[in-house]
Amino acid sequence: MNKIIFSQKNLSDNSWQIIFIWLLIVTSILVLFIWEGHQGFSMSDEGFLWYGAQRVLTGEVPFRDFDSYDIGRYYWSATFMRLLDDNGIVTVRIAAIVFQAMALCIGFLVIVRYSIKQNIIYWAILMITLMAWMVHRHKLFDISIPIILISSLSFLIEKPSGHRYFLTGFIVGLVAVFGRNHGLYGALGSFSVILYLNIKHKNTTTLITAFAFWLLGIIAGYLPVLAFLIFVPGFASAFWEIISPVLLFEIKSTNIPLPVPWPWRFSFEQMSVDVVRSIITGTFFLSIIFFGIFSVIWTIRQRIYKKSVSPVLVASAFMALPYTHYAFSRADLSHLAYSIPPLMIGLFTLLEGQTNKIKWSFAALLCGTSLFLMLPVHPGWYCSVKNQCVNVKVADDNLKVPFKTAIILKDLNRLVQEYAPQGRNFICAPFCPAAYAITGRKSPIWSIYATGPSKSEFQQTEIEKIKVANPSLIIIDNSPLDGRDDLRFSNTNPLIDQYIRNNFHRLNEVTQNPAIYISKTQ
Numbered sequence: 001m002n003k004i005i006f007s008q009k010n011l012s013d014n015s016w017q018i019i020f021i022w023l024l025i026v027t028s029i030l031v032l033f034i035w036e037g038h039q040g041f042s043m044s045d046e047g048f049l050w051y052g053a054q055r056v057l058t059g060e061v062p063f064r065d066f067d068s069y070d071i072g073r074y075y076w077s078a079t080f081m082r083l084l085d086d087n088g089i090v091t092v093r094i095a096a097i098v099f100q101a102m103a104l105c106i107g108f109l110v111i112v113r114y115s116i117k118q119n120i121i122y123w124a125i126l127m128i129t130l131m132a133w134m135v136h137r138h139k140l141f142d143i144s145i146p147i148i149l150i151s152s153l154s155f156l157i158e159k160p161s162g163h164r165y166f167l168t169g170f171i172v173g174l175v176a177v178f179g180r181n182h183g184l185y186g187a188l189g190s191f192s193v194i195l196y197l198n199i200k201h202k203n204t205t206t207l208i209t210a211f212a213f214w215l216l217g218i219i220a221g222y223l224p225v226l227a228f229l230i231f232v233p234g235f236a237s238a239f240w241e242i243i244s245p246v247l248l249f250e251i252k253s254t255n256i257p258l259p260v261p262w263p264w265r266f267s268f269e270q271m272s273v274d275v276v277r278s279i280i281t282g283t284f285f286l287s288i289i290f291f292g293i294f295s296v297i298w299t300i301r302q303r304i305y306k307k308s309v310s311p312v313l314v315a316s317a318f319m320a321l322p323y324t325h326y327a328f329s330r331a332d333l334s335h336l337a338y339s340i341p342p343l344m345i346g347l348f349t350l351l352e353g354q355t356n357k358i359k360w361s362f363a364a365l366l367c368g369t370s371l372f373l374m375l376p377v378h379p380g381w382y383c384s385v386k387n388q389c390v391n392v393k394v395a396d397d398n399l400k401v402p403f404k405t406a407i408i409l410k411d412l413n414r415l416v417q418e419y420a421p422q423g424r425n426f427i428c429a430p431f432c433p434a435a436y437a438i439t440g441r442k443s444p445i446w447s448i449y450a451t452g453p454s455k456s457e458f459q460q461t462e463i464e465k466i467k468v469a470n471p472s473l474i475i476i477d478n479s480p481l482d483g484r485d486d487l488r489f490s491n492t493n494p495l496i497d498q499y500i501r502n503n504f505h506r507l508n509e510v511t512q513n514p515a516i517y518i519s520k521t522q
Helices: 008-012 015-036 045-057 071-084 089-113 120-133 137-156 162-178 182-195 202-222 225-233 235-243 245-251 274-302 311-329 333-339 341-352 357-377 379-385 402-420 432-437 455-470 494-503
Strands: 389-394 397-402 426-431 473-477 504-506 516-521
Touching: 015 089, 015 379, 015 432, 045 071, 045 089, 045 137, 045 432, 071 089, 071 137, 071 162, 071 202, 071 225, 089 120, 089 137, 089 341, 089 397, 120 357, 120 397, 137 162, 137 182, 137 311, 137 333, 137 341, 162 182, 162 225, 182 274, 182 311, 182 341, 225 235, 225 397, 235 389, 274 311, 274 333, 274 341, 274 402, 311 341, 333 341, 333 357, 333 494, 341 357, 357 379, 379 397, 389 402, 402 426, 402 432, 402 473, 426 432, 426 504, 455 494, 473 494, 494 504
Parallel strands: 426 473
Antiparallel strands: 389 397, 473 516, 504 516
């Protein structure tokens, strides 16, 4: 590897490049939003965020009053709803892309700042590559946060000091407000960097002082959640129930796992576009592992021999392995996308110091394969290029959605109007939290997105809530999640399922999915 030296001139004489890339980021995000901001819709995951943001506006609290992600993304989204006086799904998307734009601007401020060769075209290719992976609007928080973490660590690595250790900890605590898993990954990565920075330092006081400033920063950044734990009644017990090690031990996983698409699992004899995409996906899973391991080993070796390494590369290296857990917790293309920033930023930074032939060839390869994998997943591509969407009205927003989603929306609106008119309670489970957001109704039960097995005690509590709410309509999708029979609602929540069967009668409705059954009150 070439020795890299950062001079003061290199760090200060690139303001115009930073401004240019910022303008490019904002313009690209606006163009992308104009293209696909009103296209596509997820009744499950996107509805999970949308419903929670709506409920926050009414005074409800995540965790305590409804199943949720971490509180940060709900209050962030609700703030935009309040500012724009609109609680529709498009406003939630606007909130997410503002977060995305901020993360990219922060990231490229750092990336360009430590660039050894000023080349806007090269960094524009990285920007396109990262944005290709930013596909799910409700998950833009998750793919943006690693970029922020890498940026904060790069700032620390450049010139370690007390206030920079504090700032790094503060960022770790703050991102944990938006996602506990990101807080954990950030803590692991930044703690590793602290140890890295103290290699060959014989003064243990330096390490203790650094750790103290870092820990104080984490506490300061996490203050919003700490305040909720202290001042919001019922939040602490609900929060502990979610993060309890006992619960994690019982479910034995942080997510519903999927088999890893290793590239050798696919037959080259039956080559097709889908097979090629699967092989590339598996190769990226492998790349995250290899980059995480070997980049850490190499940066430590360089540190021991007192050779300079780009702060961005060091930060990417130490964040790669923590995010490997995220990628493999549910090994699909989506979770790969949420974990890809350390790999991409690290590789582009590493390639920057290579010969032009290697640099541009591999940059084009990374960008091209990213576009090949992710463009078909973008709703704008699916609706505009494939032309497989129809116009529908989702609450007050006009959207273009796939035919299957349009049918679901039509059936939902018809059933609610006929069997749960004038604000009467209804239940739609387990994969459809958007049903409540669309109709502006409150879910009678806490579990708005029941994907995994529930304990008997929890099911009994939910049954009592159903009794109190007295819903006039219950829609249950008993499809097997991931094709697993054990993940049917009747198997994950057997007590609730049996209560519904005993106390409600099925409608003679014909649906396109025989696994869906619809009940109304006796």
